[in-house]
Amino acid sequence: MRSKLVMAVVGTLLLAGATACGEDSTASSSTTTGDSAAVEAAQAEIEEASTPLTFTAPGPPLDASKSRGSSIHVVALNLQVPLLSHISEYVSEVGGELGMKVSIHNADDQVTGMQKGIQDAIAQRADALLILGVPVDLVRSALQDAKAAGIPVINVLNNPIDMDAPGQGAGEEFYASVGTDLGLGGRLIAEKAIVDTDGQANVLFVDSEGLSPQPPVAAAVKETLGECDGCTLETKNVPVANWGTDITPLVVTSLRANPNINYVITLFDSMAIFATAGVQQAGAAGTVHVVSHNGGSAALSLVKKGDVMTADPGVSEEWAGWAAIDQAMRGMQGLEPGDPMVPYLYLDTASVQDVDVENERDVYGDPFVAGFRELWGLE
Known part of the structure; x- marks a missing residue:
């Protein structure tokens, strides 16, 4: 188990010849106190998504x-x-x-x-x-x-x-x-940032427009953080062809330009690996954390360490x-x-400590x- 949904569309973007790294920065207003109601709502959905998965028949029996x-x-x-x-x-x-x-x-x-x-x-x-x-x-x-x-x-x-x-x-x-449910994936990763910062998440969201699964994930991240009165959001766009070269330096530059950032969210967990390296290179490990989704084993290995990347829900x-x-x-x-x-199953540092992240059945x-x-x- 190494990658998830986003990798299915990597070839699509390469075929399209994606090139330059675009940056689209937006920010929501912030307050000096956390949004306790947002924290409570976020924690409730995270807890619901953390329960062991059960099977529900997708339709009537068939022969x-x-x-x-x-x-x-x-x-x-x-x-x-x-x-x-x-x-x-x-x-x-x-x-x-x-x-x-x-x-x-x-x-x-x-x-x-x-x-x-x-x-x-x-x-x-x-x-x-x-x-x-x-x-x-x-x-x-x-x-x-x-x-x-x-x-x-x-x-x-x-x-x-x-x-x-x-x-x-x-x-x-x-x-x-x-x-x-890609929208649920987007909500869960935004909610992780809200809970961990006690409703004062100052988020750098590294997006990647053009991927077919992107719109519901990005919309959910932005909507969830937008409903948190104590949170801020800054968005940067990195085309899939540039993930390996641009995400790490982008995170380093962003953290140095805005020392208030305390969480980095990436659209998919293949991007989070590079974002984690950026946090480490910026000397921000321990104060800035990373969260994403897809539940791939490489990212879950980072979640298991827990020093930078904290959660990676997936399927x-x-x-x-x-x-x-x-x-x-x-x-x-x-x-x-x-x-x-x-x-979806919500996966964080605590839940994968005793799990072989290379074994899907052990994880899910x-x-x-x-x-x-x-x-x-x-x-």
Whole structure:
């Protein structure tokens, strides 16, 4: 377990040729006293998100034996991205156990490869098509062909969920999605800063506009901090192509320019690794902390140390893989799509102390295994 949702769209931004580091600074008014009501509300939601995960059936029971012998075609943006390779592996493993044929196509960041993967699914008369990290706008015509061929297409951890929109937020070309509550992720990381500073969070938010999951996360961070009367917010934008080069010096410069900053929030935890280095280089470890979300093992290792990075709520990649199989079978069998949500778990320094952060089941638990097996008539 190394990375999460954001890595699925890294290739998208690289394809788009993202370049310069933009800086968009905004600030809310501050007071000299903390907002106790904001602290209380934040603590309540954090506590609710910290409870061990339980399985809730995404839809009515289905008979997995009806899908035995069927085929699932997976088109991944780039299997060098750990999230995409891990989910592909989980889909292949679970599908194989259910007697399905799972074919995995690596587009290797090439538009022609993405299009070919979808066209191969059509030519091979796949019974379901899973899209992992592929930017929809680049393959919309091919996806329309897949839909016309009667293939249910599922977008996996690649779009904000909207239950009232086509494809559960993925678009007209899709049967369903698998995703998570990105707004909750944004609220939780802002709430961590509010609680730790007793309602006086002076936040540097390192954003990255242009990523498909970005809008609900950024909106939640800004709204949550905006409702805290004792908090301030300064926002900087760093394109994904520049994360490795620009985030660390940006944090160093920002902390030196504004010594009142006491928390750095990053859009996703792959960015938090560089932000943590910036806090350390600025000599601010112990006084300035970092929080983000996605629950990747590299960031959770920093959370486990706890000196700079303090929390990293996230979702289980394996759970997402099982959920993708569930959606695929519902599509094959002509059923309504299931609930696409994979649940968040709040993870902080205290909660991961005795956990192997490299082991997803150790971090998140595995209630989904027995849950899906029972739902599918296997137990």
